[in-house]
Amino acid sequence: MPASSARSTGPSSDAASTDVRRPVGDPVDKPLPTPAEKAAEKAWKVDLRELGRRAGSMREWEKTLPALSGWGVEMIGVPQGAPVELRLRLESVMEGVLVSGQVELPVTGQCARCLEPVEDTLTLDVQELYAYAGSTTEATSGEDEVRRIDGDRLDLAPLVRDTVVLTLPLSPTCRPDCAGLCVDCGERLDDLPADHSHEVLDPRWAGLAARFTETADSAEPTDSAAGPQPGSTHRTDPEEN
Structure with a gap:
């Protein structure tokens, strides 16, 4: 696996999780690459x-180089086509590069x-041995753990993708x-x-509270029952005398 470290000044994350990190997207459902995507993939070799x-x-x-698709986890990742700056040293060794x-x-x-949206810039340290196809030394005998050189070309995209996925937080936070x-x-509470x-009413008492409200509303005096209001005049019918 790639050895890497990351320096970040943007989003933080919740406590470390033991969940397995996987690139977003299902390779089975991935559509065929467009000519532009093929050109981008070739540039990484x-x-x-x-x-x-x-x-x-x-x-x-x-x-x-432009970032390829699927470089991220569910809630955060590298936008496809975003510029990726690489400052690398390639060293030829007995087993490979x-x-x-x-x-x-x-x-x-x-x-x-x-x-809320989260943005950041990551600087990752990478180090990886790419083995020649016929190399069978102790350092390159694990087929599933060692990257291989394909002919005269070395594909950097899987290395960068895996490093990014392992570095990104599963639960990013804005701060x-x-x-x-x-x-x-x-x-948003902030x-x-x-x-x-918020006033939270126990649903078991909601019906009773509604009945009390209806009773209180019906008990309010109407204008006719309250008698003359201040400032109003009351005319006495002659028959009342």
Whole structure:
């Protein structure tokens, strides 16, 4: 697996989760790539002919490439086509090619507490050994754990994708102390006054409370029963005398 570290100044996350992280999207349902997507995928494949196979030879590799689809988790990820800055060193070793350096890319998503938009820029340290097809040393014998060089090309996209997915929080937050949403009205608590509250009535007493309200309304005096109002005149019928 890629060894990486991340430095982030934007969204924070809740406590670490033990859930398995998987890239978003189901490969089974993934549509065929468009010509533009094929070109983007090809750009991530590094030609190794210039580096050669002589152990110890090195090459600095700096480029800005478009992010591919599916680089993220459910609530946050790298937008497809976003610029990804790569500052890498390719070193030829006996088993294959050692890739190390930094990757900088933007991520966008949604706060897991208040659902506000979240944006950040991640700087990730990467280091990975890509083994030659015929390499069978102890470091490259695990087929499922070691990336392979395909002919004269090395595909960087899976390395960056997996590093991003392992780094992103499963429950991103806009800030560590985000209060979330009011459970009664759904408004963002950070935008409401400190004394914001709702009167909560036990549903078992709702019917009785409604009857008390109806009784109170019917007990209010009407204008005819209340007698003359201040400022009004009362004319006495002669027959009353």
